Amino acid sequence: IHISEALAGLPFDVTFLNFTDVKTRNLSQYQVIINAGRAGSAWSGGSAWADDEVVERLTEWTARGGVFLGVNEPSAVPGYHRYFRMSHVLGVDLDTGDRVCHGAWPVEQWTGGRMREERPVGAGHPAEPAVRAGHLSEHSAGAGHPAKPAALTELMHLPAKQNLYLTEEQTRVLRGEGGLLKASCHPFGKGKGIYLSGFCYTPQAAWALERLLLWAAGNPKGTAPVTDNPATQCAYYPKSGKLVVLNNTQEMQKTDVVIREHGSVTAELTGDQSVCETIGTDSPDVPE
Numbered sequence: 001i002h003i004s005e006a007l008a009g010l011p012f013d014v015t016f017l018n019f020t021d022v023k024t025r026n027l028s029q030y031q032v033i034i035n036a037g038r039a040g041s042a043w044s045g046g047s048a049w050a051d052d053e054v055v056e057r058l059t060e061w062t063a064r065g066g067v068f069l070g071v072n073e074p075s076a077v078p079g080y081h082r083y084f085r086m087s088h089v090l091g092v093d094l095d096t097g098d099r100v101c102h103g104a105w106p107v108e109q110w111t112g113g114r115m116r117e118e119r120p121v122g123a124g125h126p127a128e129p130a131v132r133a134g135h136l137s138e139h140s141a142g143a144g145h146p147a148k149p150a151a152l153t154e155l156m157h158l159p160a161k162q163n164l165y166l167t168e169e170q171t172r173v174l175r176g177e178g179g180l181l182k183a184s185c186h187p188f189g190k191g192k193g194i195y196l197s198g199f200c201y202t203p204q205a206a207w208a209l210e211r212l213l214l215w216a217a218g219n220p221k222g223t224a225p226v227t228d229n230p231a232t233q234c235a236y237y238p239k240s241g242k243l244v245v246l247n248n249t250q251e252m253q254k255t256d257v258v259i260r261e262h263g264s265v266t267a268e269l270t271g272d273q274s275v276c277e278t279i280g281t282d283s284p285d286v287p288e
Helices: 002-008 019-024 046-050 052-063 149-153 203-216
Strands: 014-017 030-037 067-072 092-094 128-132 164-166 172-177 180-188 191-196 232-237 242-247 253-259 263-269 274-278
Touching (some): 002 203, 014 019, 019 052, 046 052, 052 067, 052 191, 067 203, 092 180, 149 180, 164 180, 191 203, 232 253, 242 253
Parallel strands (some): 067 191
Antiparallel strands (some): 014 128, 172 180, 180 191, 232 242, 242 274
8 A cells, every 4th residue: 555655646647457457458558567565465466376377468568678566575375386476577586484495696785787688668556556658757867867776775664574585696686684685676578577575655765666667667758857855746737837846844955856848947945845836838828
């Protein structure tokens, strides 16, 4: 529910999918599919993950450029070679006791560099939220605010979950603590699998989630800008040329907002302040 709360305030077109939808819909219209929740719960899907067709379709979709985001115990169901049925995409699994005699790759923080097959790729939950292709906003990284995926996860309260292990050598650890995995990314074909050990809503965590999804999706072109300060949020209405910037704290905050058509806008806000400014319009027919 924390993921849903975060997505509700972000400039993404979100669709909730059930498992029948996964098997019958054209998944290419979505850039990201999210599965989040505890094993056996309605949130994660429980025994519905025993359906091989679901796993096959999501695997094919990711390989063709989708981003599969798993949170907590995604796709978990007992009785199979791997506990997370999408572990081959995520590059992560949970040891339930079967691997007591097996070795494991060390959890070492990824220090950066280009990830294999890092290119524009294509968020859901059963109901799985799915972000429709063509409606991810432009990341302000395009104007000098680069996304640092490992740094973004520092703004999220991720639990230290025991018994997680890497299933693939190519899995990059975005965040770890005391040898325990908290966040990772795994290239899979033209797409990616991203894992988070949990997610707790805060305005800063929602800001970080937005930028993480944009980074994973290759920072696609769009019209909705983002702020470069996690304590702030913004919304831009191109037809009226109105930009609204909000300070989510009680302290003074300064933030830059980059709008593709109009350049960079700097806002200074007092505690809990919101401002609305006219930046410009995309249509001459819109009255001032």
